[in-house]
Amino acid sequence: MNRRLAxxxxxxAGVAVVATLLEAVVRSGWISxxxxxxxxxxxxxxxxxxxxxxxxxxxxxxxxxxxxxxxxATLVGIPWGYLLWRRPALGAAYEPWIGAAFAAPTILxxxxxxxxxxxxxxxxxxxxxxxxxxxxxxKTREALIGVPRxxxxxxxxxxxxxxxxxxxxxFPAAVPxxxxxxxxxxxxxxxxxxxxxxxxxxxxxxxxxxxxxFRYEIAGMYAAILLIVAVSWLVLxxxxxxxxxxxxx
Amino acid sequence: xxxxxxxxLSKGAAEGGGISVLxxxxxxxxxxxxxxxxxxxxxxxxxxVVPPLEKVGAAFVELLLDADTYRHLAVTAWxxxxxxxxxxxxxxxxxxxxxxxxxxxxxxxxxxxxxxxAPKIVFLPIAMLAFGTGITSxxxxxxxxxxxxxxxxxMAGVRQIDPxxxxxxxxxxxxxxxxxTRIYLPALRRSLxxxxxxxxxLAVVGVLLAxxxxxxxxxxxxxxxHYNNFRVPQMYAVLILVFVIAVGANGLMARLMPRH
Numbered sequence: 001m002n003r004r005l006a007x008x009x010x011x012x013a014g015v016a017v018v019a020t021l022l023e024a025v026v027r028s029g030w031i032s033x034x035x036x037x038x039x040x041x042x043x044x045x046x047x048x049x050x051x052x053x054x055x056x057x058x059x060x061x062x063x064x065x066x067x068x069x070x071x072x073a074t075l076v077g078i079p080w081g082y083l084l085w086r087r088p089a090l091g092a093a094y095e096p097w098i099g100a101a102f103a104a105p106t107i108l109x110x111x112x113x114x115x116x117x118x119x120x121x122x123x124x125x126x127x128x129x130x131x132x133x134x135x136x137x138x139k140t141r142e143a144l145i146g147v148p149r150x151x152x153x154x155x156x157x158x159x160x161x162x163x164x165x166x167x168x169x170x171f172p173a174a175v176p177x178x179x180x181x182x183x184x185x186x187x188x189x190x191x192x193x194x195x196x197x198x199x200x201x202x203x204x205x206x207x208x209x210x211x212x213x214f215r216y217e218i219a220g221m222y223a224a225i226l227l228i229v230a231v232s233w234l235v236l237x238x239x240x241x242x243x244x245x246x247x248x249x
Numbered sequence: 250x251x252x253x254x255x256x257x258l259s260k261g262a263a264e265g266g267g268i269s270v271l272x273x274x275x276x277x278x279x280x281x282x283x284x285x286x287x288x289x290x291x292x293x294x295x296x297x298v299v300p301p302l303e304k305v306g307a308a309f310v311e312l313l314l315d316a317d318t319y320r321h322l323a324v325t326a327w328x329x330x331x332x333x334x335x336x337x338x339x340x341x342x343x344x345x346x347x348x349x350x351x352x353x354x355x356x357x358x359x360x361x362x363x364x365x366x367a368p369k370i371v372f373l374p375i376a377m378l379a380f381g382t383g384i385t386s387x388x389x390x391x392x393x394x395x396x397x398x399x400x401x402x403x404m405a406g407v408r409q410i411d412p413x414x415x416x417x418x419x420x421x422x423x424x425x426x427x428x429x430t431r432i433y434l435p436a437l438r439r440s441l442x443x444x445x446x447x448x449x450x451l452a453v454v455g456v457l458l459a460x461x462x463x464x465x466x467x468x469x470x471x472x473x474x475h476y477n478n479f480r481v482p483q484m485y486a487v488l489i490l491v492f493v494i495a496v497g498a499n500g501l502m503a504r505l506m507p508r509h
Binding site: 007011014015036090092097105107111114115187191192198199218224228232235236 | 269270273274277294298299352355356357359360362363364366367368370371372373374375377378379450453454457458461462472473476481484485488491492495496499
């Protein structure tokens with residue numbers, strides 16, 4: 001515990017040093033405040049963002065889209081992953097493709113979605129969905145494959161029907177690993193949606209960065225970027241906590 | 250092998266009575282192409298949103314024959330290549346001390362994770378303020394995108410080095426250079442290759458998204474120019490080219506992976 005506190009303090013001290021250095025570099029005129037906003041200006045910038053309704057509402061908007069995309073990915077991805085497990089031929093045929101899609105830069109397809117859906121929530125949510133559904137499918141299949149044989153054999157010795165075997169044993173045993181897929185899904189959806197919002201100047205947090213840049217409000221732009229970093233980190237950390245809490249010990 | 254664990258659950262496939270992988274794949278591809286073509290000819294979606302395949306094919310051939318394509322490709326390749334090199338070098342330079350000094354690593358990890366998770370494209374305005382809206386800002390974004398996975402994987406790799414190896418090196422009184430080339434580098438090969446793959450992939454994404462947002466050259470610029478002028482088949486052709494290159498590069502790097 002003491003050590004954890006020490007590392008946390010050291011990290012904060014590092015941040016303070018970096019902030020002081022940036023402040024000094026800008027104050028001395030070495031780098032223009034139009035390139036790097038002095039850290040001391042960030043407080044006021046956040047207050048201004050808040051006053052203009054550029055904090056809470058965009059945050060809710062972005063998170064809402066990410067949740068919508070993740071829900072859709074869950075509804076589509078879990079049955080899909082189940083099918084790939086239940087029909088091994090399909091699994092063998094599609095798994096390598098889906099794995100490749102996981103590594104492929106799917107966000108680069110966004111102009112295609114833009115053409116099909118237009119510049120609106122349908123596009124941002126769809127981009128989030130595409131990023132989110134892949135880990136759900138892969139992890140669901142992986143989770144079901146990983147169900148210990150013994151558990152299934154116990155069910156068989158009780159003469160459970162195939163349906164009951166899946167519903168009472170395979171799925172409950174797979175839940176923790178499926179949750180890993182959902183966690184990845186939400187993070188990917190969130191990150192891709194923020195990126196999309198920035199790219200097409202539409203929606204929540206990402207749009208604010210773009211708008212501040214074009215307004216030339218440099219401190220506001222830095223504040224919005226820091227907010228995005230903080231939100232990404234918080235969601236990542238919160239879901240990590242939730243996962244350890246959910247996992248059977 | 251993994252599939253056999255569930256084979257008893259499913260009937261047909263267990264005896265190999267199911268249809269083969271190749272057939273499923275062929276059917277899927279044909280069905281997708283046919284579905285696209287039908288959608289294109291049905292007129293359900295207005296205008297040229299879903300162009301017939303022959304138009305996309307023709308646009309792709311035209312793209313490959315156009316000398317201008319290669320000028321854009323060269324710009325993108327330079328931005329990705331140089332950006333990746335810078336990001337990789339910086340990532341290794343910072344990842345190694347973060348791995349070998351546990352306290353330093355633990356103190357910095359939360360911040361690295363925070364930035365690593367956030368979408369890198371939102372840092373583009375900072376790059377443009379610092380370097381202008383030209384090629385350098387795209388290169389910087391490529392470097393930034395590549396940097397984080399490299400730091401994380403290098404650090405993890407250094408932490409996993411067997412301390413016995415280091416002790417052996419010390420007991421032979423190896424010089425720091427010899428330690429680096431004989432002990433650390435071979436032990437790190439796997440995590441360095443992983444770093445390269447992830448970093449390169451993200452550098453491609455970062456650079457192309459930056460080009461799409463605001464640029465005067467590069468494949469991303471080409472794609473969004475076609476989009477803005479509603480030349481849809483041409484835009485699809487560029488996207489196909491980008492995807493082929495990105496996936497090909499990833500496959501090539503996977504080959505570097507040491508087996509075992």
